[in-house]
Amino acid sequence: MRRDTRCIHAGSHPDPSTGAIMTPIYQTSTYVQEAPGVHQGFEYARSQNPTRQALEEAYALLEQGRYGLAFSSGVAATDAVLRLLAPGDEVVCGNDMYGGTYRLFTKVHERFGIHFRFADMRSIDTLAAALTDKTRLIWVETPTNPLMSITDIAAVAKLGHSHGALVVVDNTFASPYLQNPLTLGADIVMHSATKYLGGHSDVIQGALMMNDAGLRDRLYFIQKSCGAVPGPMDCFLVLRGIKTLHVRMQRHCENGKAVAHWLRRHPRIAHVYWPGFEDHPNHNIAQTQMRDFGGMISFELQDPDTDAATRVLSSTHVFALAESLGGVESLINHPATMTHASIPREERIRNGLHDGLIRLSVGIEDIQDLIEDLAQAIG
Ligand SMILES: *Cc1c(COP(=O)(O)O)cnc(C)c1O
Numbered sequence: 222m223r224r225d226t227r228c229i230h231a232g233s234h235p236d237p238s239t240g241a242i243m244t245p246i247y248q249t250s251t252y253v254q255e256a257p258g259v260h261q262g263f264e265y266a267r268s269q270n271p272t273r274q275a276l277e278e279a280y281a282l283l284e285q286g287r288y289g290l291a292f293s294s295g296v297a298a299t300d301a302v303l304r305l306l307a308p309g310d311e312v313v314c315g316n317d318m319y320g321g322t323y324r325l326f327t328k329v330h331e332r333f334g335i336h337f338r339f340a341d342m343r344s345i346d347t348l349a350a351a352l353t354d355k356t357r358l359i360w361v362e363t364p365t366n367p368l369m370s371i372t373d374i375a376a377v378a379k380l381g382h383s384h385g386a387l388v389v390v391d392n393t394f395a396s397p398y399l400q401n402p403l404t405l406g407a408d409i410v411m412h413s414a415t416k417y418l419g420g421h422s423d424v425i426q427g428a429l430m431m432n433d434a435g436l437r438d439r440l441y442f443i444q445k446s447c448g449a450v451p452g453p454m455d456c457f458l459v460l461r462g463i464k465t466l467h468v469r470m471q472r473h474c475e476n477g478k479a480v481a482h483w484l485r486r487h488p489r490i491a492h493v494y495w496p497g498f499e500d501h502p503n504h505n506i507a508q509t510q511m512r513d514f515g516g517m518i519s520f521e522l523q524d525p526d527t528d529a530a531t532r533v534l535s536s537t538h539v540f541a542l543a544e545s546l547g548g549v550e551s552l553i554n555h556p557a558t559m560t561h562a563s564i565p566r567e568e569r570i571r572n573g574l575h576d577g578l579i580r581l582s583v584g585i586e587d588i589q590d591l592i593e594d595l596a597q598a599i600g
Contacts, residue, residue: 224398225467232279232460244275246457268445272453276460283397283418283463284410284430288437290444291428291456295393295413296321297449298427300329302389302409304443306357308334313351314360315342316572317368319391319413320561322360342372343503345380352384361407362391363400364507367519367556367580368573369494371503374510378406387436393417396547398470400511403432409440416547420462420469424455469549472585473516479588480581480595481518489599494519516583517546519556522599525577530555533579536598539590546582551591554580 222230236245247270252263263269273291280289292298299322306312314326316339326337340351342361352359359381363372374390381388389409390402396417402410412418414426431437444450451459481495496507497514507514522529533553534542540553544560554560557576561569570576583591 227282228398228467229464231282231463232275232277234275244272244457244460246453247271248453266453267448267450270450270453270456272456272460273451276456279460279463280412280428280430283466284392284403285401286403286410286430287432287434289428289430290437290440291414291426291451291459292444293427293449293451293455294425295411295415295427296325298411298413298429299325299391301429301440301443301447301449302358302411303330303335304447305387305439306330306335309336309355310357311336311338311353311355312358312360313338313340313348313356313386315362315365315370315372316340317365317370317574318360318362319366319393320556320563322362322391324563326360342377343370345373345376348377349380352380352386356384356386358387358389360389360391361402362394363510364394364496364515364517366394366517367494367554367561367578369394369496369501369517369519371496371501371507373503373506374400374402374405374407378408382406393547394517395511395515396466396470398466399474399513399515403430405510408433408436414459415545417466417470417473418462418547419459420466420548421458422545422548422550424458424462426451426455426459469585470513470515473583474513476585476588476591477514477516477518477583480516480583480591483592484518484520484595487599489523490520491523491525492521517581518583519578519580521575521577521579525575527557527576530577530579533598537594538597539586539594540581540598546580548582549585551584551586551594552582554582556580 254260277289338351341347378388387408390407393413410430412428485493495518540551
């Protein structure tokens with residue numbers, strides 16, 4: 222099956238009891254057993270649910286991996302990966318990443334004796350310098366949220382494996398349609414399915430995909446033991462979202478490209494962060510490991526203060542002022558006070574995330590409406 226066909230058919234089998242073409246929402250907590258221990262593979266819904274199973278099969282196929290696991294949110298999926306570690310272990314991660322991941326690492330797992338080292342992952346040399354003999358895991362986000370930096374996944378996988386560390390990629394921004402880290406050597410892919418996979422801003426969910434059976438068993442054990450599983454209704458919504466992932470992503474990329482180039486020509490704009498520009502620092506890596514550049518864009522106004530940014534953020538009509546991304550509707554966000562408020566200001570600024578930065582999730586509306594909206598808001 223080719224990629225576009227896979228989006229529609231992955232994990233879909235007619236329901237064995239009725240022939241229903243869509244996987245039913247198996248809203249049940251338990252399953253009747255014929256005799257003690259004699260059942261059809263379903264015992265209790267925290268461990269197994271047919272709707273979730275269909276989605277997990279789809280997750281694996283979309284990332285060209287062997288296994289998929291669904292979690293109640295993206296951060297729950299990240300938390301499950303961290304539970305593979307033991308006190309004293311070290312994690313190396315990027316210094317520009319999703320604020321909630323940073324908070325989970327530093328405020329929750331650090332207390333349990335896991336140590337986090339932050340490195341500029343745009344360069345393999347700075348990453349290599351952060352590795353120690355205690356490094357067990359490298360956490361990669363590419364493109365990063367919100368500065369759209371690119372990390373060379375294949376190079377990190379090679380480096381990580383030579384140090385005996387697991388390499389995990391948060392692939393939320395690219396979606397499985399634009400980038401498949403497992404094929405580049407990563408051990409685990411993580412997604413906030415809340416974003417492009419769900420695609421309609423109506424569900425919170427997370428996903429992990431992997432190839433190694435032993436790793437899958439350890440993560441499945443954590444999934445059922447810690448219990449951060451999504452309900453069947455949410456699994457159904459993501460299954461439905463995935464059926465249009467390919468057409469949505471094509472339009473996100475098309476609109477994203479048009480908005481990025483328009484912003485760049487605007488006299489009131491100082492800088493536009495988008496990996497599709499030829500002079501983006503790691504454009505050639507993005508071009509090699511991504512199929513296209515997506516609909517996430519950040520920019521800074523010439524006037525760097527928060528007030529100027531606030532005026533733009535409060536003046537759009539089509540772009541809604543909200544956290545999150547990856548839905549069909551366009552969103553505008555102020556990372557410093559919204560998605561990345563959990564990162565201390567000094568640290569944020571040191572890593573290049575200024576108070577005036579504005580992030581867009583470009584949706585799939587008519588491109589003229591999007592540009593007219595930005596034009597009247599930026600002035
Ligand atoms: C939203 C997001 C997460 C967290 O996912 P939730 O579903 O909100 O828990 C992690 N990483 C990235 C890049 C995100 O955008």
